[in-house]
Structure formats: structure tokens, C-alpha cells
Amino acid sequence: MDYKSIAKKIIDLKNADLALREKLVQNGQLGEGYNEEMKELHNRNARALNDFIEVIGYPTIDKVGPEANEAAWLVIQHAIGLPRFMKKCAALLKTAVMNNKADPKYLAYLTDRIAVFEGKPQLYGTQFDWDEQGYLSPNFYDDLTKVNQRRESIGLNKLEDQTVIIRQRAKIENQLAPRDFEKRKREIEEWRKNVGWIK
Missing domain, CATH: 1.20.1050 (Glutathione S-transferase Yfyf (Class Pi); Chain A, domain 2)
Known part of the structure; x- marks a missing residue:
């Protein structure tokens, strides 16, 4: 076919x-x-x-x-x-x-995204969000050494290097941190419940 x-x-x-x-x-x-x-x-x-x-x-x-x-x-x-x-x-x-x-990289990104939405630690550190200091940082993950080992096993760069790249891209695209971090956090939690990621 x-x-x-x-x-x-x-x-x-x-x-x-x-x-x-x-x-x-x-x-x-x-x-x-x-x-x-x-x-x-x-x-x-x-x-x-x-x-x-x-x-x-x-x-x-x-x-x-x-x-x-x-x-x-x-x-x-x-x-x-x-x-x-x-x-x-x-x-x-x-x-x-x-x-x-x-490509196993695609599975890593998808696995991490699902984990983040379900409130679980990501395995490869592929998902980023704004932190309280106004920086894009990796979402919660289990252990940096293990994350970097997993990343290396599928051909991804170190998480520390990726963090620099992500922040530079956000700057180029004029992405700004949310003005009210706590409010955004509440909105995300509500959205996750509404669409069925969490109960």
C-alpha cells in the first residue's frame, strides 16, 4: 500500500x-x-x-x-x-x-511530557517551564546523573547544555515569564484536572 x-x-x-x-x-x-x-x-x-x-x-x-x-x-x-x-x-x-x-528521542519527549502532566518525574529532562525566579528550567526529574545517562544513551546533549539552549531560544522569541507565577500554577493545575491528566 x-x-x-x-x-x-x-x-x-x-x-x-x-x-x-x-x-x-x-x-x-x-x-x-x-x-x-x-x-x-x-x-x-x-x-x-x-x-x-x-x-x-x-x-x-x-x-x-x-x-x-x-x-x-x-x-x-x-x-x-x-x-x-x-x-x-x-x-x-x-x-x-x-x-x-x-527515533527513540521522540519517545523520550513524549514520555516526559505525559509524566509532567501526570505530576510524575520526567526521565530525560526534555520538558521545561518557567520557575519562580523567572527562568525556563527543566520540570521535576528524578536524578541529574541518571537523566544525563539516559539522554546520552539516545543521543541527546547534557541537560545543563540544553537548559542554556532553551533559555536562549526563549530570549530570541521574546518569551516572557508569567507576571503572576502562583496564578499561572493554579491555572495549569485546574487545566490538568479539567482535561483528565490528574483527578
């Missing part, structure tokens, strides 16, 4: 996501909570990708090529309001990685 048309559609989903993100960066709106337009796009993209998964299974490299495989991961990574979908995809991605049909 030829999956070229599906691959192109998956890449189109990713491009729409990145275009909207760039628009929000240009308007200085990226750090202002979960933008409504972005939320709608993320959910729409996830539904479309889920339809493709129903037809072809997980979009592995051998089926759709490396670009669409990466695009599928990005859509899943951004489907933050759909816990069941993200967890389902994480299980499929884990199988794909075990069969050398997807």
Missing part, C-alpha cells in the same frame, strides 16, 4: 502547527497561556492523525518516511488536551522504537 498521500497530509498538519506558532511568536502571544486558536488547531490535528492511525497504524519511518514520522510525533506531542490519545500514541511509538521504526 502506498502511503505517500497520507504522509503529505501528516506533514501539512505539522506545517499548520508551526505556522501558527510562528504567528504567535511574532505577535508576542506565545507565553500567554494556552492560546485558544492553538488549542483548536492541536485538537483538530490530533483527530486527523488519529484517523490516519486507524487506517495505517502508527506512521513509522518505513511507512511514511522520516519527515512525516517526525511530523506525526509533533502533532502527538502538541495534543496536550487529549490524554487518552497521547497515551495511546506513546504505546504505539514505544513498539515502533523497539522495532527500529521510529
